[in-house]
Amino acid sequence: MTRQIRTSPAACDQSLHQAYDTALLDLDGVVYAGGRAIGHAVESLAAARADGMHLAYVTNNALRTPEAVAEHLGELGIPTEAAEVITSAQAVARLIAEQVEPGSKVLVIGGEGLRVALRERGLVPVESADEEGLAAVVQGYGGPDLAWGRFAEASYAINRGVPWYASNTDLTIPGARGIAPGNGAAVEVVRIATGAEPQVAGKPLPPMHRETVLRTGAKRPLVVGDRLDTDIEGAFNGEVDSLLVLTGVTDAEQLLRAEPRHRPTYVDRDLRGLLAGQPEVVPFAEGFRCGGWTAVALNSGVLELCGADESGEGGEEGTENGANGEGRDPLDGLRALCAAAWTAAAEGVCTLDAAKALARLGLQ
Secondary structure, X not given: OOOOOOOOOOOEOOOHHHHOOEEEEOOEOOOEEOOEEOOOHHHHHHHHHHOOOEEEEEEOOOOOOHHHHHHHHHHOOOOOOHHHEEEHHHHHHHXXXXXXXXXXXXXXXXXHHHHHHHHHOOOEEEOOOOOOOEEEEEEOOOOXXXXXXXXXXXXXXXXXXXXXXXXXXXXXXXXXXXXXXXXXXXXXXXXXXXXXXXXXXXXXXXXXXXXHHHHHOOOOEEEEEOOHHXXXXXHHHHOOEEEEEOOOOOOHHHHHOOOHHHOOOEEEOOHHHHHOOEOOOEEEOOEEEEOOEEEEEOOOOEEEEEEOXXXXXXXXXXXXXXXXXXOOOHHHHHHHHHHHHHHHHOOOOOOOEOHHHHHHHOXX
C-alpha cells in the first residue's frame, strides 16, 4: 500500500497528552542538553504524567545505562524508573544476540551502557581485538574522552572479518556548549579505515522501534524528538505520529526543507506542546493559513508570509497586529510555511527562499 505524503502539519483537537497513551521521548535536545534540563521540560512532563500519559525515554545515546539515565532524570526533577529508559545499546545488544551464540565475546568500542546491555543478553564484553573467538565488534557513543586508540582496536578486528555493529549513526550530539560530534562521526572514522559497513540498530531503523514497542507496550504512541533524520524518520518507519520540538538540532529552515520521511505530524517550541492541542492549517486562496498567518509559495521562488490583515504579494501591510506580526503566534506562521513548502515540494525537497519569512517570525 502506498503511503500518503504529508504536505502539512496535522491538527489535534485534544491535548496531545490526552490523544496518545505513551510519549516516546528523545533525551538530548528534547528533555536536556549538556546534562541540564531544557526550559519547560520538567513541569510539562510532570503535568502529562499526572494526567495519565505514560512516559518512556528513547535515546540513541549508548553511553549510559538505563539506571544512570533514570538517576540523572530524577536529579533534574523528573522521577523515572530504569524500565522507562530504552537505549540504542539495548537495541544493538538484542540484534547481536540474535546472530551469535550465547556467551560470545563482543569487542566494545564505547561506554558502560553497551557493556551492561550485552551482559543482559548473555554476551561477554571484551576490550581487545586479539581476544580468541571474537564474535562481533559493537560501537556506540563513548563520550568526549573516548581514546582514539579504540577506533584502531575496532579496525583491527573488522579488517580480520569480525562482524561490525553500531548502536546508532547520529553525526552530532547537542550539549550545553553547542553541537558536538556524535557516534556517527566515530563510525565514519572506522568505516574509512576498514571499508566495511556496520549493522545499525538505533533510530530511525526498525531494531530500535521494535525494542521500544517490546519494552513499553505502547498502543497509541507519540514520538517526541528534535532530529528529523532519527526521531521523525523513526516514527515514519514505524508508522506512528510524531512531535518535533525546536529545542535541539533542527531549526525552522531545515524543517521547511524536510523530505517526506522527515516531516513530523506536529511541530512545537518545546515540551509544552504535549499539553496543548494543535491548530489546523487550512488552504486559503493560493496558500495556507494557520492562526493569524498565511503562507504562499510564489512563482518567483519565494515563500511569502502575510498576516491575516495584510494584502501579500508585496502589498502594504495592515496595522491591526503590527507589521512584524505582534499578537500572532510565530509557530502558527511556521506551520503555515510548512504547508506551503511541503505542498510545493511534494515528494521532493523545498528549494524556495524562506529567509525573509523566517526572519519575520524570529526563527531564522
